[in-house]
Amino acid sequence: MSTEPEHGGELIPRPERTPDALRVALARIAPHRLAEMEQQKNEAFSLAAEHDTLGPLHGWLNVWAREVEIERRYDLSTRRRSALEALHRTSDKADPAFRAAMDELRAVEDEAARAVSE
Incomplete structure (x- = not known):
């Protein structure tokens, strides 16, 4: 893949704010960060289950939506x-x-x- 922006300064269009869409986007623009994303997702799921709350999952989604935004622009x-x-x-x-x-x-x-x- 070229490192030159394709969409007016964006490497790819902004993905939907879902785990799958963010993972696909990251695989295209920063595949070296996929293991980091997966590890943090697993930690978020563990915390969510341990504390019976969705807060860690929302936090993980917010962090990676922001990280993909930075990587794609x-x-x-x-x-x-x-x-x-x-x-x-x-x-x-x-x-x-x-x-x-x-x-x-x-x-x-x-x-x-x-x-x-x-």
Whole structure:
């Protein structure tokens, strides 16, 4: 698959917010993350069963809808990668570059969360 965006800055269209649709989308755009997704899904199911609540499943779905949104959008994935690279250049939490990178990561996640909640 080409790494160039196909849909105006999007690698793929936004998938439906279902476990199967998110898994298929992730397999297309970031297959190296499928094991991570599956592990977190299993943990969410275990917690849901243990505590007799759907909260962990909703949480898992929210996290992975946001992660797929970031991975599928060139702008968000580029911004996240740049912020992570900046964090690797400094470990000093007092460094303004550290704070700026953390703020950018939060902004990327917030933008993705807004996009998938529309």
